[in-house]
Amino acid sequence: MxxxxxxxxxxxxxxxxxxxxxxxxxxxxxxxxxxxxxxxxxxxxxxxxxxxxxxxxxxxxxxxxxxxxxxxxxxxxxxxxxxxxxxxxxxxxxxxxxxxxxxxxxxxxxxxxxxxxxxxxxxxxxxxxxxxxxxxxxxxxxxxxxxxxxxVTPAEVRRYFKDMPEDSLPWISDQVEVQIITQQPRIPQEEIERVKAELRDYTDRVNNGESSFSTLAILYSEDPGSARYGGEMDYVGRGELDPAFANVAFSLTDPKKISKVVESEYGFHIIQLVDKRGDKVKVRHILRKPKLAQADIDTTMVRMDSIAEDIRKEKYSFEEAATFLSDDKDSRNNRGLMTNVKFDQSVGDQIRTSRFQLQELPAEVAKVVSTMKTGEISNPFLMVNSKGKEVCAVVKLKTHIKAHRASMSEDFQVLKDVVxxxxxxxxxxxxxxxxxxxxxxxxxxxxxxxxxxxxxxxx
CATH class of the missing domain: 1.10.4030 (Triger factor/SurA peptide-binding fold)
Structure with a gap:
């Protein structure tokens, strides 16, 4: 072996x-x-x-x-x-x-x-x-x-593959480039107030000695990464947190106090300080997410269907719609083009590419894209975004790169990874x-x- x-x-x-x-x-x-x-x-x-x-x-x-x-x-x-x-x-x-x-x-x-x-x-x-x-x-x-x-330098990559037979070059699986537009269904104010009231009730129960913060986090927090540990997170720097969450977390000074309700991109939280160490903080939190009503989802799906149809009729381009109508911050400034972030050991840092293998896409996106032709606009569908929220989306299959033998001009990064x-x-x-x-x-x-x-x- x-x-x-x-x-x-x-x-x-x-x-x-x-x-x-x-x-x-x-x-x-x-x-x-x-x-x-x-x-x-x-x-x-x-x-x-x-x-x-x-x-x-x-x-x-x-x-x-x-x-x-x-x-x-x-x-x-x-x-x-x-x-x-x-x-x-x-x-x-x-x-x-x-x-x-x-x-x-x-x-x-x-x-x-x-x-x-x-x-x-x-x-x-x-x-x-x-x-x-x-x-x-x-x-x-x-x-x-x-x-x-x-x-690894480009010259080293070229030397390594210079005399290699074509049938010995790495095989590149199908790859796609996908553009996306998302919109989050409207959440009624009464639902937001309901979630805030829940969190304030948790705070009262801890302050009255009826329960511990950790127990309530295990029972009710909707953050799967921390709930099972009583809501406790590891030491993190300010830049690793949602800005609104970080502002509150780093302002806490008394471990016995619980923060007011704070809204982040993930939902609504209450936070309790565990410890501070230099420029890092250790906290526990409870996350609650407002629930979407089916009527609000349906309304957003109809709106997204109209956007997709207007793009097909060339009233405006997908790129224009993504820039001005999409809620997706990660792709909006890139004219809707989704970005695949990977860690590249050759440079010791993350690299960004627009190419995905289907399994690297969010599951809901991959399921839709797998049946599409290049240039096609999808019907609207429901998906969970990177913040764990349900959103309505339409996608465009911008490019489909079929499986092939790697070439220096088209697949340099793959060949570099081999070396x-x-x-x-x-x-x-x-x-x-x-x-x-x-x-x-x-x-x-x-x-x-x-x-x-x-x-x-x-x-």
Whole structure:
């Protein structure tokens, strides 16, 4: 198995690390023993058996050789994280953890069955899952740090692909460029007042000692990222928050006080200070969103249908309608063109492109666009925008780039990513070999008779 695939397996194990820990403690598991020691970290037979049970059919080679080596590689990264004091934010872990926990619950059939199978409470399962995902993110951060200084120039990309046969060039999937116009249905003032009254009632209940802010957030907040943690967010800077929310959050000085109701792009909030640290603040909040009435949705859909029809009749262009009629701030100033924001490791920053693969678009947009022809204007449809609000939308399929072999003129970024990945792989490969030389490694008898990718495990 080549390095790329082996590292891929390493991260599969990390992504599914919770299952390895859970299976390791299953009553049906084998008698445990330490089989490898890397630095001051042990690799258990149960870890290997759990991974083999989950992924054995997908592993090319002897699983009792491949799996321990991948686990050992993880230990090297985690040891480096300790040396470099690498930390990850809990907020990165939380959302991912819930998605994976839900997957486990679905496999088991219910929360009760999951608890019964593992002989643990949901709280204990969450704690183990949190630690496993924390390791995953830590390893990712170490890898990023190790390769952060790698840069790729256009000349290097051209040299790399200069003599490569055309049928060896990367295959580019279908891509689209999409323009969008959205309008949010009108929310009656009485609905807004209802939501504000709810939030003021929560404040009174906390002040009267009837309930805690955290309990109310768990029960009622409509922010899925923080509600399950009592509304608590990680330390954030002012620029990371909605401006209206930030103004209130950073003005709080007493953790016992609750803010007045504040409106943001996401809805209405009450906020409570947890702590301040330098130019960052840690708060908990409760988010409530006014509900849309079907009549107001229908009215907006009719209006959007008229806009789409006027564009088809060329009374004005899609670009003009997007600029002057759309509520979508992200695309309005770009004449309606949607922007795909990605992180580019070659420059260490985000890049913006107008091209999307269908799966990268919002689900509702992708469903509509998949049936359209280039230049076509859609009928109005309902979707959830990036702020979690329901809006009515029409889209135009501006461009459809059919699947093709990559070319330097049309797909430079894709080719650049290929070269970048190759250079990163080479650096990580060399780092592992160097790390082996300076790390204490012990392999129990019977576990070292393998054709390892990195022979340096045996000293």
């Amino acid at each position: 080549n390095l790329f695939k082996k590292l891929l397996y390493a991260f599969v194990f990390l992504f599914e690390g919770i299952q390895m820990h859970l299976f390791a403690q299953s009553p049906n598991n084998v008698v445990d023993e330490v089989i490898w020691v890397v630095g001051d970290e042990a690799i258990l037979r149960s870890d290997v058996e759990a991974a083999r049970m989950d992924f054995g059919a997908n592993i090319s080679g002897n699983p009792y050789c491949v799996i321990p080596e991948q686990l050992a590689i993880q230990k090297l990264f985690l040891h480096q994280a300790q040396l470099d004091s690498v930390e990850v934010e809990n907020s990165q872990i939380s959302a991912n953890m819930e998605a994976r926990l839900n997957e486990l619950i679905m496999r088991a059939g219910s929360k009760e069955k999951l608890e019964e199978y593992y002989h643990k409470t949901m709280t204990q399962i969450r704690e183990m899952m949190f630690e496993s995902l924390k390791e995953q993110y830590t390893v990712q951060r170490v890898r990023e740090n190790l390769t952060s200084d790698i840069k 970048m990945a190759k250079l990163q792989e080479q650096k990580i490969n060399q780092w592992i070999k160097d790390k082996q030389k300076s790390t204490y490694i012990r392999i129990n008898e019977g576990w070292g008779d393998c054709d390892f990718e990195y022979p340096g495990w045996i000293k």
